[in-house]
Amino acid sequence: MSSSTVFPPTSKPSESVSGVTVRLCGDSGDGMQLLGTQLTNTSALSGNDVATFPDFPAEIRAPRGTRAGVSGFQVQFSAEEIFTPGDGVDALICMNPAALITNLADLKKTGILIVNSDGFEAKDLKLAKLDANPLTDGMLENYRTIEVPMTSMTRKAVEPTGLSVKFADRCKNFFAMGLVFWLYGRDVEPTLRFIENKFAKKPDVAEANRLALKAGWNYGETTEHFASTYSVPAAELVPGTYRNVMGNQALAWGLIAAAKLSDKELFLGSYPITPASDILHELSKHKNFGVRTFQAEDEIAAVCSAVGAAFGGNMAITTSSGPGIALKGEGIGLGLILELPFIVIDVQRGGPSTGLPTKTEQSDLLMVMHGRNGESPLPVIAAQSPGDCFDTAIEAWRIATKYMTPVIILSDGYIANGAEPWRVPEVSSLEKIEVKHPIASTDPDEPFLPYSRNENLARPWAIPGTPGLMHRVGGLEKQDGTGDVSYDEDNHQYMVDTRAKKVEMVAESIGPVEVFGKSKGTLVLSWGGTYGSCRTAVKESIDDGLDVGHVHLRWINPFPKNLESVMRSYDRVLIPELNTGQLQLLIKSKYLTDAIGFNKVKGKPFKVSELVAEIKRVAG
Amino acid sequence: MSTELPVLTDKDFASDQDIRWCPGCGDYSILAQMKKVLASLGKSQEETVFISGIGCSSRFPYYMNTYGMHSIHGRAPAFATGLKSTRPELDIWVITGDGDALSIGGNHFMHMIRRNVDLNVILFNNSIYGLTKGQYSPTSKIGTVTKSTPIGSIDQPINPISLALAAEATFVARSVDTNIKHLRAMMQRASEHRGTSFLEVYQNCNVFNDGIWDYAKSKATKDDSTVELEHNKPLIFSGGDKGIRLNGFTPEVVDLTTGKVAQDDLLFHDESADSSQLAFLLSRMRHPEFPEPIGVFRAVQRPTYDSMINKQVADTKAKVGEGELERLFAGGDTWTVE
Numbered sequence: 001m002s003s004s005t006v007f008p009p010t011s012k013p014s015e016s017v018s019g020v021t022v023r024l025c026g027d028s029g030d031g032m033q034l035l036g037t038q039l040t041n042t043s044a045l046s047g048n049d050v051a052t053f054p055d056f057p058a059e060i061r062a063p064r065g066t067r068a069g070v071s072g073f074q075v076q077f078s079a080e081e082i083f084t085p086g087d088g089v090d091a092l093i094c095m096n097p098a099a100l101i102t103n104l105a106d107l108k109k110t111g112i113l114i115v116n117s118d119g120f121e122a123k124d125l126k127l128a129k130l131d132a133n134p135l136t137d138g139m140l141e142n143y144r145t146i147e148v149p150m151t152s153m154t155r156k157a158v159e160p161t162g163l164s165v166k167f168a169d170r171c172k173n174f175f176a177m178g179l180v181f182w183l184y185g186r187d188v189e190p191t192l193r194f195i196e197n198k199f200a201k202k203p204d205v206a207e208a209n210r211l212a213l214k215a216g217w218n219y220g221e222t223t224e225h226f227a228s229t230y231s232v233p234a235a236e237l238v239p240g241t242y243r244n245v246m247g248n249q250a251l252a253w254g255l256i257a258a259a260k261l262s263d264k265e266l267f268l269g270s271y272p273i274t275p276a277s278d279i280l281h282e283l284s285k286h287k288n289f290g291v292r293t294f295q296a297e298d299e300i301a302a303v304c305s306a307v308g309a310a311f312g313g314n315m316a317i318t319t320s321s322g323p324g325i326a327l328k329g330e331g332i333g334l335g336l337i338l339e340l341p342f343i344v345i346d347v348q349r350g351g352p353s354t355g356l357p358t359k360t361e362q363s364d365l366l367m368v369m370h371g372r373n374g375e376s377p378l379p380v381i382a383a384q385s386p387g388d389c390f391d392t393a394i395e396a397w398r399i400a401t402k403y404m405t406p407v408i409i410l411s412d413g414y415i416a417n418g419a420e421p422w423r424v425p426e427v428s429s430l431e432k433i434e435v436k437h438p439i440a441s442t443d444p445d446e447p448f449l450p451y452s453r454n455e456n457l458a459r460p461w462a463i464p465g466t467p468g469l470m471h472r473v474g475g476l477e478k479q480d481g482t483g484d485v486s487y488d489e490d491n492h493q494y495m496v497d498t499r500a501k502k503v504e505m506v507a508e509s510i511g512p513v514e515v516f517g518k519s520k521g522t523l524v525l526s527w528g529g530t531y532g533s534c535r536t537a538v539k540e541s542i543d544d545g546l547d548v549g550h551v552h553l554r555w556i557n558p559f560p561k562n563l564e565s566v567m568r569s570y571d572r573v574l575i576p577e578l579n580t581g582q583l584q585l586l587i588k589s590k591y592l593t594d595a596i597g598f599n600k601v602k603g604k605p606f607k608v609s610e611l612v613a614e615i616k617r618v619a620g
Numbered sequence: 621m622s623t624e625l626p627v628l629t630d631k632d633f634a635s636d637q638d639i640r641w642c643p644g645c646g647d648y649s650i651l652a653q654m655k656k657v658l659a660s661l662g663k664s665q666e667e668t669v670f671i672s673g674i675g676c677s678s679r680f681p682y683y684m685n686t687y688g689m690h691s692i693h694g695r696a697p698a699f700a701t702g703l704k705s706t707r708p709e710l711d712i713w714v715i716t717g718d719g720d721a722l723s724i725g726g727n728h729f730m731h732m733i734r735r736n737v738d739l740n741v742i743l744f745n746n747s748i749y750g751l752t753k754g755q756y757s758p759t760s761k762i763g764t765v766t767k768s769t770p771i772g773s774i775d776q777p778i779n780p781i782s783l784a785l786a787a788e789a790t791f792v793a794r795s796v797d798t799n800i801k802h803l804r805a806m807m808q809r810a811s812e813h814r815g816t817s818f819l820e821v822y823q824n825c826n827v828f829n830d831g832i833w834d835y836a837k838s839k840a841t842k843d844d845s846t847v848e849l850e851h852n853k854p855l856i857f858s859g860g861d862k863g864i865r866l867n868g869f870t871p872e873v874v875d876l877t878t879g880k881v882a883q884d885d886l887l888f889h890d891e892s893a894d895s896s897q898l899a900f901l902l903s904r905m906r907h908p909e910f911p912e913p914i915g916v917f918r919a920v921q922r923p924t925y926d927s928m929i930n931k932q933v934a935d936t937k938a939k940v941g942e943g944e945l946e947r948l949f950a951g952g953d954t955w956t957v958e
Contacts, residue, residue: 045955190953234957243954257945267706269698287936289943292705292929297731301698304691304728308671308702311689312710316702334692424949464687464703464710467666472635472681474690484637485682 007181007188007217013228014185019048019078020232021086022180025103026095026116027064028057028071031173036073037419038177042190043077044244044421047234050077051532052419053085053605056358065127067098077184079233083385083532085418087607091183093176095119095150098128104139113143114179116172118151146225150175150216157215158208167205171212178216185231188213238423245422247386247415248275251345252282254393255317256289261394262401262433264315265290269305271298271324274357275413276347279319299324303331306342310335311473313437313463315397316342322351322364326371332406333372334475336499339451339459341400341407343393344368348412348528350603359603360414362528363579368408369557369586375496377503379403380557382410384531387422389415392554394430399506401435404458410556412578414529414605437461440468450483457502507558513551513566521547522619523570525595527556527583530576530606537611544612546619556583564591574598574618576611630655633665635685646797646823647676647744651683653800654713657807658686668711669703671696673725676751676825677717677744694725697732697741701925704737708926711811712739719749722758722778733787735925736815742807743780743820744797748829766828780820781903781917785896790815792899792917797823798837802848802914809916815924835907836914845907849915854886857911863887864910871905891919 022039024032033054044050055072062069076086088108094100096119107113120135134140135147154175158168174195181188191213199206220226245253259266270280270293284293296302299320306316320328325346335342348364350356368380379399383392392409400407438460440448450471451459462469471483479486480494515523517538526534531552538550551566553559567573567587575584576598584597598614600606633655641647658668668686672678674693681688691699696714704712714732721729721743732741748766749755755768759780763772784792791813795806803821810817822833835845847857847864855864856876863886865874874881890898899918906912937943 041953045953047955047957237957239957241950241954241956243949243952253948256943256948260943260945265706267702269702286943286948287933288940289948290933290937292933294702294705294929296698296701297727300695301701301728301731304695304698305702305705307691308689308699308704309706310702311699312703312707314706330692331695338689424954427945427949430945464669464707465666467664470665470685470687472670472684472688472690474681474688475692476690 006214010182010185010221010229012221012226014231015228016231016233018080018232019076019082020090020184020230021074021076021088022091022093022184023072023074023089023103023106024093024176024180025070025072025099026173027099028062028069029064030071030095031170032071032073032095035173035177036075038191038194039180039186040075040077040419041244042181042186042188043075043232044242045190046187047237048077048079048232049082049235049237049421050075050244050419051082051085053414054417063127065096065098065124067102067128070099070102072099072103077232079235081235081237083535084605084608087609091180093180095172095176096124096128097130097134100134101128101130107143109142111143113140113145115145115147116150116176117147118149148179148219148225153215153219154212157211160211161204161208163204163208168208171208174209174212175216178213178218179220182217182220183226183229185229188217237421240423242421242423244419245386245390246417246419247383247389247411248278248347248417249282250386250389250422251383251393251409251411252279254390255283255343255397256286256291257390257430258394258397258433259289259291259315261430262315262397262435264435265292267306267309267314267316268293268319269296269302269309269316270294270319271296271302273299273321273324275349275416276319276321276345278416279345279347299327300331303328303335303344307331307335307338307340310340310342311338311464313461317345318342319345319347321347321349321357322367323354325364325367329372332378333374333376335406336372336376336378337475337477338473339404341397341404341461343396343400343407343409345409345411347416348410356603358413360412360529360605361578361601361603362410362412362530363582363601364410365556365579365582366585368410375500377500377557378406378408379503379506379555380408380410381555382528382553383415384528384552384554386415386418386420388554390422398433399509401433402458402509403456403502403506404461405502410528412529435461437463437466438469439466449481451478451481453498457498457505504558507561510555510558510560512562513553513560515566516550517542518547518549520569521549521571522615523567523573524548524550524615525553525567525573525575525583525587526550526577527553530578533606533608533611534576536608537615540608540612541615541619546615548615548619553583556586559590567591567593572596572618574615576606576614578606628659628662628665630659633658633685635683637682639683640679641676642827644826645676646746646825647680649797649800650742650744650803650821650823651680653804653807654684657804657811661808661811663711667709668713670713670715671700671703672715673720674751675717675720675749677715677823678720680715694720694723695728696720697725697728700739701732701735701737704739704926705929708738708930714739714741716741716743718743718745718747718757718759718780722780722783726758730783730787733784733789733816733818736788736790736922738814738816738924738926740810740817741819742810743818744823745780745820746823746825746829747832748825750825750828754828779903782900784818785900785903785918789818789918790920790922791817793818794820794822794912794914794917796833796836796914797821799914806916809919813919815922836912845911846914847911849889849891849902849913849917851889851891851916854883854888855913856883856886864905869901871901871910873910891916893918894920
């Protein structure tokens, strides 16, 4: 029986809109993340551009029904190219009072509020620390509120399966899904396939979820709450094959691709830490690519094992977040002075210290630039979106092997857990990465010089097992050329200068910055996960008649060669950052410019509206 | 021209570097025995890797004509685990000391051992921090007077043999820097054992902690102060005059000259016992109450980390085929924009 028979298209009128922002929120156990992911996937599959923002609480299970336990998922799906999950919310679905009270402020005045009325009993209000019931006390009088008894309707709908009340209630999110899918004309096929696969071993549960989904759909179609529905046409994206990706997943895939392109097998030394653990999880699934994942005993063992693998000739990586990168400093420093290629990934989160593990921030830039003893420059590249993580990984490995240096990749919680459509690349079009390992010279009098350098100042990657190239490397300063331990003053100066020069020379291998928008007036200079908000804000400002350009940096060390000249052609440079001014500090000190910082450290991405307001403010 | 592989001597394993250890240091002896053992075992220079941490012991790799890494304090086990997991065919030696392995490196030491990574660890135990000019270490006796403990150290020392056994070590041995024949034999046993082979060596630091192991080294006292462990043989020492017998769970020294105790009554060593109890009991025998055991405490087999991590890769490839990027990207829902 086809899904269009079970889920017939609506007979009610349908209004076409260019985009919708939906936020789903409930208790951590209510399945909002699953619901949000399904909505995202199905929207992407039907051709919308999508952007997501999952908002998890830090604790695994905060007490049920409390504000601390509210889990949310926001997705914007659009007929246009979008870069953010939306500022204001068009449809807010709340499963309980705690979810309502913590999210209501973001609902547009023109928006729809759908609440699970069964979840607003006295005990639920008490858990949410509310004295009165928002459904009756007038709090919602200015909103278009639709009260839906989701719990009871779900229980009734799944009765035929004979599941207990406890299990029946778990299907609530599929009821909500049915309703939301109906309201926005979403295709249920992918979700039906998902239910069949995920619950293949539990046909009762699968059937219950299907029944709940159908009940939600029918509720929308049958009741008078909704006089019409909305539809969001497909967006005009660049032709190709697309799939949805999340940032951490794209990073993992990019690393696997980089390994293939360089004919290497991948080694990951890592330790679980939010929000980076999913990279470890994803890579551990791909042993058939020769991926070896090592869950080390701690962060330091993780980076050291990666350096050990690099010494042996593998493509080596270590992943973490702020607190772990802080621990890895000495290990990364050793990799730096050993001049071995490997990748360090920092998926940034709120800091300092343990900070806010599930909230996004970009406050580790100065740490990765300077957080090692001594003069310790390293190339740093920052991903700008979930899909960009794929390209960033490949680029980082290309540079690491070309210049024989560790490379740091910066991501953040927002990109890591966010999703967007990703155009699947033609594998044959991906450029190979040439890696050479020397063999011993045929001239027995020619000694091997482990620290001799080529035109890129890169030393040879001579790996154990190669006859005739035996050498010893270490953390002590070494003589250029021979690699012998050296305390000579001139040699040390030379090595410090050479290591710095090598990183500067990376600029020869990276592209110029590209300017979006106007070439004079105000330049918005951004980096990392703020790409979407900044691009959208600049677009809107230009639409409002302002002279605004946007440069979004990926390479931060070294800066692209044309950055200075681009900056100097504007009247002012505005640097929005989710920190207290870290890129700003680097730009100001390197170029002696008076860049203006726009800084927010609230654990949330920039709203387009606040960026537009700031652009207008500085543009005068 | 001969088509045979050249036979290497100990000289071939010597690097061109001047050795910087203090004259009289026990490390010279350990270095000399290592070169002899590698040569006698027919090891190759290019397939051998020495990885060290920080300390006098850790200068070792520079003096060997093999591949080597002088890494960071306490972390050699982690570098070694990454290298061995990805290059399992290499022959890896971790060179460490009492500070490097048991202080800052305690964590990594424990995990390398429990993972049973197939490599050899030699811990040069001089009970002092020599490189940094004389501070006490985790194996220093209580009351050790040093620059950082001018009126004596106050913390209980740890026993490396007991610690290794507690970490589920599959091979644990002890030797003495100047007992060169025994030391070579232990290095060879360590090399032959598959899994993490832990060898503690009593090493004398003649500058900062001279003479602490004299009881185990000097001709006058060593026979009475140490007992050589031999598999399936009774514990007999002091030139045959004394033995060790178990009284319940406690070892006791017995006089064999009176004839009242038969050899069969003595504690027999079993290095391959399934459980580590016996080895642990032996590790608790300390001077002066007991002769200290030297030799192999334990030698058992269990799968190594490196073999298992590589087996999982091989098994997965066999089961689902070599990875292809096209298949990876196409798995899951995709859609096409024309």
